[in-house]
Amino acid sequence: MNATVTYAIFAAVLGAVAGSFLNVVVYRLPRGESLLKPGSHCTSCATPIKPYDNVPVLGWIWLRGHCRACRAAISPRYPLVEAVTAALCVAVVLQHSSLAAALLGITLVLALVPVTLIDLERHIIPNRITAPAAIAAIVLGSALDWSGEPERLIAGAAAGGFLLLAALCYPRGMGMGDVKLAAVLGLLLGRDVAAAMLVALIAGVIVGLVVLARTPSADRRSVGIPFGPFLALGGLVALFVGHPIVGEYLHHLHR
Numbered sequence: 001m002n003a004t005v006t007y008a009i010f011a012a013v014l015g016a017v018a019g020s021f022l023n024v025v026v027y028r029l030p031r032g033e034s035l036l037k038p039g040s041h042c043t044s045c046a047t048p049i050k051p052y053d054n055v056p057v058l059g060w061i062w063l064r065g066h067c068r069a070c071r072a073a074i075s076p077r078y079p080l081v082e083a084v085t086a087a088l089c090v091a092v093v094l095q096h097s098s099l100a101a102a103l104l105g106i107t108l109v110l111a112l113v114p115v116t117l118i119d120l121e122r123h124i125i126p127n128r129i130t131a132p133a134a135i136a137a138i139v140l141g142s143a144l145d146w147s148g149e150p151e152r153l154i155a156g157a158a159a160g161g162f163l164l165l166a167a168l169c170y171p172r173g174m175g176m177g178d179v180k181l182a183a184v185l186g187l188l189l190g191r192d193v194a195a196a197m198l199v200a201l202i203a204g205v206i207v208g209l210v211v212l213a214r215t216p217s218a219d220r221r222s223v224g225i226p227f228g229p230f231l232a233l234g235g236l237v238a239l240f241v242g243h244p245i246v247g248e249y250l251h252h253l254h255r
Helices: 003-031 058-062 077-095 099-122 127-144 146-169 176-213 217-222 228-253
Strands: none
Touching (some): 003 127, 058 077, 077 099, 099 228, 127 146, 127 176, 146 176, 176 228
16 A cells, blocks of 8 residues: 555545544534533434444444434534545645645645534634634644745735725625634635635625525625635635646736
8 A cells, every 4th residue: 555545544534533523613612612521412312422323424324314312313414524524634635745735734624614614504703713723824834844934924914914904894794703714724825825815705706696686685785695615615726726826827927
């Protein structure tokens, strides 16, 4: 078994386990509950989940999507989050050859998955996700790629500053959570954050126009569309193809 396959398998297992924890984060964090206590349990009958039923993805499959104790349905979102997180972690490892890029990419994935789900449900981006992600970005970047850290710090300041101006000019359309998330994207992506911001803005405008067009004019003022998921989409696009996008833009700029 070659090293690439070994790393991919490790990333898949790590991603699935992390995805299981992210499910806990998504459910408990907005409710102000502890992420550690009590242990995993059925949200319907509060019965603790046995370790052999708590295996990522597989546990849901052999329980056929129902609690072993009370037979209440378990949302398919749980194995989906675990599988998607695992797949993204594998993609990061296969895409990025350097340890620094891989760990920064995995950090980005582990931040964007819960941010997307929480912002979609609650229209908030918790500081308890963006703050640790920012700290991890700076620590990992400084320890593993010191020469690239100034660029990432500048990118974080630029991306956060750009959305801060938008939030100050139009506070109803942009929140400080979005500003902080944009800064985190810069800290993790470096100059490729430009591609992330471009994708986020284009996707946000398109979806916003579609939603508004389908909403009665009397109700449009009350329509709220969270921007975090668009930033997450942009972040993932930039993570995998941001470098060639930015490189192509700079190439044409200097022609």
